[in-house]
Amino acid sequence: xxxxxxxxxxxxxxxxxxxxxxxxxxxxxxxxxxxxxxxxxxxxxxxxxxxxxxxxxxxxxxxxxxxxxxxxxxxxxxxxxxxxxxxxxxxxxxxxxxxxxxxxxxxxxxxxxxxxxxxxxxxxxxxxxxxxxxxxxxxxxxxxxxxxxxxxxxxxxxxxxxxxxxxxxxxxxxxxxxxxxxxxxxxxxxxxxxxxxxxxxxxxxxxxxxxxxxxxxxxxxxxxxxxxxxxxxxxxxxxxxxxxxxxxxxxxxxxxxxx
Amino acid sequence: xxxxxxxxxxxxxxxxxxxxxxxxxxxxxxxxxxxxxxxxxxxxxxxxxxxxxxxxxxxxxxxxxxxxxxxxxxxxxxxxxxxxxxxxxxxxxxxxxxxxxxxxxxxxxxxxxxxxxxxxxxxxxxxxxxxxxxxxxxxxxxxxxxxxxx
Numbered sequence: 356x357x358x359x360x361x362x363x364x365x366x367x368x369x370x371x372x373x374x375x376x377x378x379x380x381x382x383x384x385x386x387x388x389x390x391x392x393x394x395x396x397x398x399x400x401x402x403x404x405x406x407x408x409x410x411x412x413x414x415x416x417x418x419x420x421x422x423x424x425x426x427x428x429x430x431x432x433x434x435x436x437x438x439x440x441x442x443x444x445x446x447x448x449x450x451x452x453x454x455x456x457x458x459x460x461x462x463x464x465x466x467x468x469x470x471x472x473x474x475x476x477x478x479x480x481x482x483x484x485x486x487x488x489x490x491x492x493x494x495x496x497x498x499x500x501x502x503x504x505x506x507x508x509x510x511x512x513x514x515x516x517x518x519x520x521x522x523x524x525x526x527x528x529x530x531x532x533x534x535x536x537x538x539x540x541x542x543x544x545x546x547x548x549x550x551x552x553x554x555x556x557x558x559x560x561x562x563x564x565x566x567x568x569x570x571x572x573x574x575x576x577x578x579x580x581x582x583x584x585x586x587x588x589x590x591x592x593x594x595x596x597x598x599x600x601x602x603x604x605x606x607x608x609x610x611x612x613x614x
Numbered sequence: 615x616x617x618x619x620x621x622x623x624x625x626x627x628x629x630x631x632x633x634x635x636x637x638x639x640x641x642x643x644x645x646x647x648x649x650x651x652x653x654x655x656x657x658x659x660x661x662x663x664x665x666x667x668x669x670x671x672x673x674x675x676x677x678x679x680x681x682x683x684x685x686x687x688x689x690x691x692x693x694x695x696x697x698x699x700x701x702x703x704x705x706x707x708x709x710x711x712x713x714x715x716x717x718x719x720x721x722x723x724x725x726x727x728x729x730x731x732x733x734x735x736x737x738x739x740x741x742x743x744x745x746x747x748x749x750x751x752x753x754x755x756x757x758x759x760x761x762x763x764x
Contacts, residue, residue, distance in 0.1 A: 372646040373664050380660045391659025391731040393666035395700050397685040400645075402666055420705035429706065 359459030360502065361438055361560030362511060362519055363527040365534060366572075367546065369518040371400060371414055371431035378513035379412040382498060386488060399429075406434055408486030411495040412510050417571060432563070432572050433519055435510070436461070436482045436495035437550060440557030443580050444474035444483055444494075452491075459524070459560060460497040465489050479556075479578035497561075524560050528552075531564060538564075549574060556580065626743045627693040629758050636692060638676070639710060639719045640759035642737050648725035651738075656730030668726040668734030670699040672761065673707040676718040682763045690722070690740060692759045697735035720761055 380387070386409055387393070396402045399416035406413045413434045420427035442461045445453045452467035453474060463474070463483070468491035475483045475492060486493040498508035506512070511521035520527060528551050538546035545566045550559030556578055569576045629636045647665040648655040655661045670688050682688060684703045689696055699722060710717045724741075726734030741754035 370646075374646075376664065377660050387659035387663040389663070391662035391666075393663040393732075395667040395669055395685065395702070397700075397702060399702075399704065400665075402664055418704060418706060422705075424705060424708050427705065 357457050357459075358523045358525070359560060360497070360522065361460070361524045361527060361562070362435060362497070362508075362521055363531050363551075363562060363564070364433055364435070365518050365520070365531070365564045366430065366432040367518075367538065367543070367564060367566060368516045369414070369431040369433055370516055371416055371429075372515065373414050374513040374515060375412045375433050375510035375519055376403065376410070376414060378509040379495075380409075382501070382509035383411065383496075385409045385411065385486070406436070406480075406482050406494070407484035408493045409488075411435065411493075415572060417567075419567075430567065430571070432565070433510070433514075434572070435561055436497070437480055437556075437562070438495075438497060438560035440553070440560065441580055442556070443477040443479055447473045447477040447581055449473060456499060456502075458497065458499070458502050460499065460502075462496045462499050463492055463494060465491045465493065468492055477581045479575050479580075495561075524558070527562075531562070534564060621743050621745065623743065625694065628742055628744070629693045633758065636758040636760050637717070638759055638761055639717055640690065640692070640740065640757050641719070641721050641755055642724045642741060643721060643755075645723045645725060648723070650725070651727055651736075652725035652730065653727065655725070656727070656732050659731055662730070662732045665723075665725070666732050668699045668723070668737070669702040670720055670722040670761070671702045671704055671707050672720045673709055673718065674703055674705060675709050675716075676707075676720070676761070677701065677703045679718075680761060680763055682761075686763055689762045689764045690720070690759055691762075692740040692742070692757055694742065695739035697737060697740060698764075699735060699737075718761075720759065 393402055399418050401416045403410050403413055415432045415434060417430040438460045445461055450467055450469050452464045454462055456462050470491050483492050483494045501508055507521040511519040531548050531551055535546050535548060548562060549565050549569055550562040565572060645665050647661050670690055682701050684701060686701045687698055688701045689698055707719055707721060710719050722737050724737035727736055742757050744753050745751060746753045
């Protein structure tokens with residue numbers, strides 16, 4: 356297997372140009388909302404709103420201003436599939452359409468997916484949705500076809516500020532740690548990495564540098580795998596079975612007592 | 615504002631200094647999603663979905679004063695024209711303090727026109743035909759205007 360690869364998205368240098376969104380759509384030939392005749396959302400400069408089957412990159416705009424504007428900042432963050440090492444979508448897929456590739460990325464094979472939507476519910480980040488063109492679940496493939504041909508993904512190639520960096524996860528983590536240290540030394544003490552270590556779902560191959568709580572960027576602070584519900588569900592099911600068995604036994608006993 | 619006054623052509627009236635009919639400062643600018651007047655970029659669905667409609671950015675203070683809610687239609691007028699756009703209320707626009715009084719400030723992109731996947735009024739109809747005093751470069755990025763709901 357090749358070395359695991361992923362993205363390091365440094366939100367502090369994102370300028371919100373959305374070149375990543377356009378480059379992604381062009382390379383992957385994804386349709387635009389309403390054929391391009393979208394409506395103004397009224398929420399800052401964010402008019403595509405979320406990641407889904409036809410938006411595999413999405414730039415969030417977060418306006419934080421105090422009433423008198425003595426303190427204010429306009430946060431931008433290019434969101435994408437996290438390519439989790441322990442991926443919830445991959446865990447629940449009943450047809451094995453979702454695979455882990457030789458690059459340690461998570462890819463949905465459209466020709467195998469039957470559109471059951473289990474992965475949509477399983478993803479703790481809300482990344483996946485149905486693409487209405489194929490009627491299958493789709494998301495970022497980390498440009499699997501480009502990787503196979505030695506090219507970097509379209510979004511990181513297009514990013515003019517290197518907010519999106521592509522590379523081996525090991526090298527990206529080192530670079531990201533240096534960047535956090537640089538920001539701390541420069542006075543931005545709020546900078547930290549989200550998902551850059553094994554604690555979060557075994558590590559996110561696509562991780563982020565943030566300057567506010569994860570919730571501000573609509574990211575879960577503590578994402579969970581669907582299988583984390585299994586022990587409790589199993590216990591409840593087991594107890595239920597015991598109760599049912601006890602009732603059956605009592606009833607059976609009562610019946611045998613009858614003359 | 616220092617302006618070169620030799621371009622007194624038809625359709626280019628200038629407002630008087632501190633004209634009460636045009637109490638707000640207006641400015642126009644570009645967005646990353648569109649190119650110039652949008653004649654090319656407004657035909658590309660991948661770009662128009664990102665910036666689908668013309669808007670005017672105004673501060674919550676001015677919006678409250680004028681009874682304008684986010685996404686309401688707004689009429690913007692200058693001595694030269696009147697155009698319409700949807701309101702985008704944001705604290706990024708801040709009221710200016712000029713000579714001890716508060717002067718509100720509005721901003722709008724000028725990438726729209728009458729054809730394409732997305733159409734809208736032409737913001738450059740508001741801007742004056744004036745030049746800077748040294749080299750006569752067109753200096754229409756700052757002007758006075760009025761804003762009303764509608």
